[in-house]
Amino acid sequence: MPPASRPPNDGTNAPTGFGRLPAPLQWGLVACLSVLTTVPLEAAGFPAALLMGPMLAGIFVALGGGSIRLPRIFFFAVQVVLALIIATMVSQDFVGTFLENWPLMLLVVVSVISVSTLSGWLIARTGILPGTTAIWGSSAGAASTMMIMAEAYGADARLVAFMQYLRVVFVASFATLVAHFGGHDGAAMPPHAWFEPVPMLPLAAMLAVGILAGLAGQKLRIPAGAFLVPFALASVLNSSGTVTIVLPQWLLVIAFTLLGWNIGLGFTRAILLHARRALLPTVASIIALISFSGLLAGLLILVLGIDPLTAYLATSPGGLDSIAVIAASSKVDVAFVMTLQTARLILVTLIGPWLARFLADRS
Template sequence: MSFERNIKATTSPGTAHRKSPLNAKHPNCDPDNAVTGFGRLKPHAQWVLLAALSVPLAAALEFAGIPAGLMMGPMVAAVIVGVNGGTIRLPRIFFFGVQVVLAMMIASMVSPHLVSTFLSRWPLFLLIVLAVIAMSTFCGWVITRMQILPGTTAIWGSSAGAASTMLLMAGAYGADVRLVAFMQYLRVVFVATLATLIAHFGGHQAVGADQRALFAPFDAGNVALTLGIGVVFGLIGRWLRLPAGSFLTPFAVGSALTMTGTVHFELPQWLLAIAFALLGWNIGLGFTRSILRHARRAFAPTAISIIALLSFSGLLAFALVAWLGIDPMTAYLATSPGGLDSIAVIAASSNVDLSFVMALQTARLVIITLIGPVIARFVADKA
């Protein structure tokens, strides 16, 4: 998902293309649309620069044994390009492909315990999800009551998930959608970075791509079948307008086929590496210079609220470890407040109970999509 597209659609439908920095006749007449830094380069040159920065960063993180280094390196490179005036954005069709590939990757790795894990512990999962929603809502309410951000912006920006829905609702309530997008982006970066560091320094060795296996032989028929199933059900998920349907629908169908032994899914390592990099680019390119300029005053309170939410999630993870004996890294990834795709990549790159992580993360996304906007609207009215 691209927040930049949602911002334009929410704030100025019908004029987004005309106001794009790449198409404006006089970009310097508006500071937010000024073409500076890397923005002066042609789009293809910006993509080349982004790739040139991403490769050594990803290689360094992979060499250091950082889980999801193939995602984190390109994400850092994309942030560098974005904050220095870059104007490129990941095309929608490419991000759809990323979601499909990641969904089928996780589906091929789930165990038959996924459904039983959820059914046997659904009261616990429900309690954890509701606790995270309550904490994120409380953080937004505090920032709003302190009048740090305009109107009800903080309430929508603090929501732990369902970002596209929150952006649309925020626009309808007169909140600043640029600040809402900034808060959502920043939380994803914080969560992904902290989870990666914990996985590395906590002794969870990466089990991801081996450089020697990057171009290992693969069965073209199995790969074509895997991608075909993923694309078809990804499109069905989008057509049904399900929450994160491009990811969850092929993931659910693929998991069912894997657990029943009906189909053997296979994806080459080089394709996974490309998907990880594109996901990192999609996150990092959201940090544009105009959004950062607009959000300078919001950075400190937003960072504090995110740290408070992550600390609360850490307490929930500690409770899971103490009461149920769950592996600490598994517990932390399961309770982390999004985003689902980045957490899935980190979980797949670490020695954790993938079924437990995906069961709780999927439950969180579905529940917050159903009740998150209602809760946020209620709190916004009261605030």
């Protein structure tokens, strides 16, 4: 999922609509709208309602001209907290999970990458978007990683952001609907449960370890390192019994809400106008990729006999953090989902630059 950033000032970013309001009022508006969108979803038992409600509110404010963005430091903190949340649900070793089923997992990962790359190549061939921009924008990796790498290789960062934001919104929304109507409803959490006490000293220590691991992941330039490094470390500590991770519900609520805002507020009017010519081809490619991922999920169900929602979330084309939230909010095999998602991220990061240059030269 793309990191928080302000669109470039190209003369089209004069404040309009909600953007004319002071920043505190814009934040107040998105907070109020988040309550209005989240409460019905939570009451209905939608998985990841605490993510989807704020995301919808953020999209409304952003498309209404809002100029606020989630500061990077908050986005970093959200990634660390999400990593710890998912780590508490992983009881099986990642490497072991992959080695047990590596031929099939590798087939799934390569297939998703191939179809997403083919979609980008076809868009580039139409001339609607430049070659590298279309290919990076269609890439099914962690969206924030794809944006950073795309800009480094000369692609239009705004168009890549648009394509990646749109895919995250589509995938997260559709996965939530599949989870809900597939009988995997999340249990509505009573507000009083948000403030149940937890041991504060172990919590502070675990957060400190997570922050240091996240900083190390960023320093080492590991793709999605602020999420993956704390997640890997906390998973090992938790599954081995070395540390028991207990996070308060209010911290989870805050993390899910901030992640939803980060996705929604990035979907700005300026980016939409800049990318209007690419809207229909991008939507078509996203729908095709989601449909293909559904076929791959069917393959996993037939061969491995796993739960349908586990298979679908495992094959969904990103973003990594939003899929992690939906998995954590549903009754699925989180270890399997995260293993396949992580494998795809690693592979697309390794071969992405070469693949983008190769296809762009031939588009």
